[in-house]
Amino acid sequence: MKLDFDTRAKPGQKWYIALGMEGSANKIGIGIIKQPIGDPSNPENRSIILSNIRDTYNAPPGQGFMPRDVARHHRNWVVRIVAKAISEAKIEINEINCICFTQGPGMGAPLQSVVIAARTLSLMWKIPLIGVNHCVGHIEMGREVTGANNPVVLYVSGGNTQVIAYSRQRYRIFGETLDIAVGNCLDRFARVLKISNSPSPGYNIEQLAKKGGKFIELPYTVKGMDLSMSGILEFIEELTRRQNEKIEDLCYSLQECLFAMLVEITERAMAHVNSNQVLIVGGVGCNERLQEMMNIMVKDRNGYVYATDERFCIDNGVMIAQAGILEYRMGGNCQIEDSVCSQKFRTDEVFVKWRE
Amino acid sequence: MSGPTALYTNTNNETETKEFTVSKDVSNLSSDGTTTGPSPYLLESTNGEYIDKDKPAPLNLGNPMGVLRGQVTDLQDQINVFLTERIQQSKNGDVEEIDEDEDEEEEDNEDEE
Numbered sequence: 001m002k003l004d005f006d007t008r009a010k011p012g013q014k015w016y017i018a019l020g021m022e023g024s025a026n027k028i029g030i031g032i033i034k035q036p037i038g039d040p041s042n043p044e045n046r047s048i049i050l051s052n053i054r055d056t057y058n059a060p061p062g063q064g065f066m067p068r069d070v071a072r073h074h075r076n077w078v079v080r081i082v083a084k085a086i087s088e089a090k091i092e093i094n095e096i097n098c099i100c101f102t103q104g105p106g107m108g109a110p111l112q113s114v115v116i117a118a119r120t121l122s123l124m125w126k127i128p129l130i131g132v133n134h135c136v137g138h139i140e141m142g143r144e145v146t147g148a149n150n151p152v153v154l155y156v157s158g159g160n161t162q163v164i165a166y167s168r169q170r171y172r173i174f175g176e177t178l179d180i181a182v183g184n185c186l187d188r189f190a191r192v193l194k195i196s197n198s199p200s201p202g203y204n205i206e207q208l209a210k211k212g213g214k215f216i217e218l219p220y221t222v223k224g225m226d227l228s229m230s231g232i233l234e235f236i237e238e239l240t241r242r243q244n245e246k247i248e249d250l251c252y253s254l255q256e257c258l259f260a261m262l263v264e265i266t267e268r269a270m271a272h273v274n275s276n277q278v279l280i281v282g283g284v285g286c287n288e289r290l291q292e293m294m295n296i297m298v299k300d301r302n303g304y305v306y307a308t309d310e311r312f313c314i315d316n317g318v319m320i321a322q323a324g325i326l327e328y329r330m331g332g333n334c335q336i337e338d339s340v341c342s343q344k345f346r347t348d349e350v351f352v353k354w355r356e
Numbered sequence: 357m358s359g360p361t362a363l364y365t366n367t368n369n370e371t372e373t374k375e376f377t378v379s380k381d382v383s384n385l386s387s388d389g390t391t392t393g394p395s396p397y398l399l400e401s402t403n404g405e406y407i408d409k410d411k412p413a414p415l416n417l418g419n420p421m422g423v424l425r426g427q428v429t430d431l432q433d434q435i436n437v438f439l440t441e442r443i444q445q446s447k448n449g450d451v452e453e454i455d456e457d458e459d460e461e462e463e464d465n466e467d468e469e
Contacts, residue, residue: 057410059398060398060401060402060406063401066395066397066398068395069394069395069398069410072392072393072394072395072410073410075412076410076411076412076413077410079413080413
């Protein structure tokens with residue numbers, strides 16, 4: 001099957017430019033990319049990032065973020081961040097081919113704030129809208145930045161934990177959490193410890209874990225290809241309340257236990273699809289210890305781990321632009337009446353038109 | 357150009373309506389609405405010490421979009437106050453509760469008949 005990526009190209013057009021808008025959780029991100037015409041899987045046709053602006057809503061220590069306050073944050077910052085992204089990209093509005101927005105999954109109120117902004121810009125500027133699945137955005141950005149061709153994807157963030165592999169134009173979920181996401185488990189433990197939410201609770205746990213070294217045994221709850229983390233959280237919260245263990249050792253043990261579970265199901269997915277590449281995406285993917293543990297496993301399989309830094313691991317607008325521009329180039333167009341966002345939008349619901 | 361308006365209609369009683377309009381005087385407009393600040397939960401949980409870093413940018417009343425932004429904020433405040441009062445009255449039993457699921461069921465039954 002030969003894919004044609006340029007059915008929408010006008011005579012003389014050399015580039016496509018996409019503006020991506022992300023706001024499914026506590027970060028609002030606007031990113032602008034340009035992509036040359038031709039097959040985007042060709043290394044010479046990689047996307048060029050023109051701007052990647054992000055602002056994070058941080059709740060006070062000991063608290064999670066409330067949807068209403070996050071939505072307010074996004075509403076009040078979106079115009080300023082779009083203006084800054086366009087200014088930094090040094091483009092004219094009429095050069096933008098499509099406006100891409102996160103259609104789900106995520107928190108309802110923040111998603112809604114950004115969708116309304118995207119619709120408004122689309123109507124004002126008469127530019128087509130493209131709805132993007134947040135998880136597919138992470139995967140496509142990870143593939144683009146690292147050059148990983150057909151990896152098993154470990155998607156780990158505050159809202160999602162999935163092991164994914166591509167097959168027949170879908171990103172298929174091989175394993176996932178049965179309850180809370182790994183990032184949510186770390187964030188909620190940070191709340192118990194009342195450590196700062198800035199720059200992120202997970203980062204602060206990682207720094208504390210580096211100072212720990214005593215492994216405290218925690219429940220290990222891999223269930224087939226899936227995993228469960230709510231019981232581990234409850235268990236470690238109880239240990240914290242008893243105050244018999246150092247906080248640093250608790251952080252260390254929690255990371256070791258959770259990440260070992262993730263490595264185990266990833267390895268099983270790799271064996272199943274006969275792949276030797278792993279791509280780690282999502283906010284927890286920035287964790288250096290997770291990358292290190294994954295590397296140990298993958299080396300045994302003579303493979304490679306691909307990971308990105310915080311610019312692309314953590315939610316951002318560029319990843320939405322990247323997945324959106326591929327959809328646009330394959331003829332995608334989201335009508336205003338179809339641009340309703342949804343808290344539930346599974347990765348495997350998306351028909352991946354841009355891959356064979 | 358006339359300003360934005362909004363119309364509330366009770367789906368259970370379509371004669372019960374309320375129209376929201378904005379004043380022609382734009383000098384009192386603000387982008388910082390009276391009902392669109394940080395949540396009461398956030399303010400209470402921080403004992404009033406919450407520093408709001410997410411205030412909206414000030415209005416630019418020198419252009420039509422700036423005026424519209426202020427008018428929409430005003431309209432939003434009016435609607436929020438009205439609906440909050442209605443919810444409160446509904447909890448107190450002063451107004452008929454709106455239960456759309458029940459309405460749909462009734463309509464379904466009528467169709468079957």
